Amino acid sequence: MLKNRRFIAVWLCLAAAVVLAGAAGCSRQTAGPAPQPVEVKVMPVIQQDTPVNYEFVGQVVAKNEVQLRSRVSGVIVTKMVNGGDAVRAGQPLFTIDRRQYEAALQNARAQLAQAEAALSNVRLDRIRYEKLAAQGAISKQALDTILAQEQQNIALVEANRAKVRQAEVDLEDTLIVAPFDGRIEVNELSVGSFVQAGQTVLATISSTDPVFVQFSLSENEYLRLAKQTSSTLPDSWGQNLKLVLSDGQTYQFTGKVEQIDRGLAQNTGTLTLKASFPNPQRLLVPGMFARVVVPGEMRQGALLIPQRAVQEILGKTFVTVVAAGDKAELRPVKMGPRVGNLWLVEEGLSAADRVVVEGGFKVQAGTPLKVIPVDPAEFLARTKQ
Known part of the structure; x- marks a missing residue:
């Protein structure tokens, strides 16, 4: 009887050892290799006093534009201009019979x-x-x-x-003359066309120098700009505006706001403004789109990061930062105005944070990172737009 008990005990010990060995083997198979760090380029958040500019989408419009209509009826017998010609005030354009x-x-x-x-x-x-x-x-x-x-x-x-x-x-x-200096459109009438007094449009003339750039801003944007500029530089609101053309080049002349609409548009809640820009070289043409850059306030100790470091997902903005243990952290941030190829951070970052500027699209939250520091000045010079 004693021998049987010893045999059973030995058998149970062997069975337990086999089970433990199998469990250890399964554990080794499911654990797998540890994830390899992802190589990313990282730079610290830039903190410096920064003049803030505000950008708005604008469209070039003629300061003066008129549709030429004859005061008398008759047939055009002479045309002294061609479509697209530059004309001077008082220059003869058409003759009616x-x-x-x-x-x-x-x-x-x-x-x-x-x-x-x-x-x-x-x-x-x-x-x-x-x-x-x-x-x-x-x-x-x-x-x-x-x-x-x-x-x-x-x-x-x-x-x-x-x-x-x-x-x-x-x-x-019967002699139709240009009412002001400008350029005539290409869809003008030809010789032989009948003109009805006060109705038929012979051509359209637009002034070319200066021109207006029309843009809109919200009520809050208008109040912020008007208050900030007037508190620092009285009577400076709407002065020294810059224009960035569609090819990214900054227009050589500055402009100023000359007209502000009487009220907010009912359907959009925005205020329309017109800024006048010199156009001696006739570079600006009605219909062009450009970005109007309005100078704002000076931000003391502003936090700045490259625009390419910001991810926009479903209307929200995120930045990948290097967290403790060199692991990735996707952090929501609130962004302010753009400053060149930098973006001003309103909320979500501090001057001690390090942000991923290259390779961030390859990582997820918690991913180990192989951090490669980059010099902010060199990085910005290399990525300058």
Whole structure:
């Protein structure tokens, strides 16, 4: 009996050893190799006093633009410009057929001469009637009648003089001239086209120097800019605006706000402004889009990171930072205005943080990192836009 108990005990010990060995083997198989660190380039958050600029999308529009319409009807007989030409104020552009208006002027002058002759005869009669009335040879009623006839003829002369002036104006209006310096559109009418007075558009002329750049900003943006600039530099609001063209180049001339809309747009809640920019080289053309850069306040000790370090996901912004143990941490941040190829951080980072500037798309939260420090100045110079 004792032997059987010993045998059972030995057997149980062997079975337990086999089970433990199998469990250890399974554990070794499921654990797998430790993850390898991912190589990333890292730079510290930049902290410095920074002038903040605000950018808005703007569109170039002509400061003056007019659709040319003739004041008289007729057929275009002469065209003295081509589409796209630059024109000067007072430069002849089109001529309407003058013949009917020359005839109308001659007729008006003839009627005026006839009325003046009739008035001259009535005045002679009036002089004779006055002499006869003084001698008592005619009644007072006869004198009153001739005086009334004289007044009627004076009015008739004035009416015919007005017709002559109108006929002269109509004849002058057969010549269409440029109302200001500018450029004419390419869709102008051709010789032989019939023009209806006050309706037919002969061409459109836009002024070219200076031009307006129209842009919009929200109520809060307007209040912030107006308050900040007026508190530091009185009367500086809307001055020294810069323009960044679609090719990324900064326009050589600065502008200033000249017009502010009377109120906020009801459908968008934004305020429309127009800034005037010199355009002596005719580089800016109506319809162009550009970024209007408005100078703002000076931020003391601002935190800045490269724009390429920021990830935007579903309308939110994140930055990959190096956490304790050189592991990746995806941190939500609130970003402010852009400053060149940097981005100002409003919330979420401190000056002691290190951010991943290259290779961050390959890592997830908790991923071990092989950190390669980069010099901020060299990195920014290499990635400068």
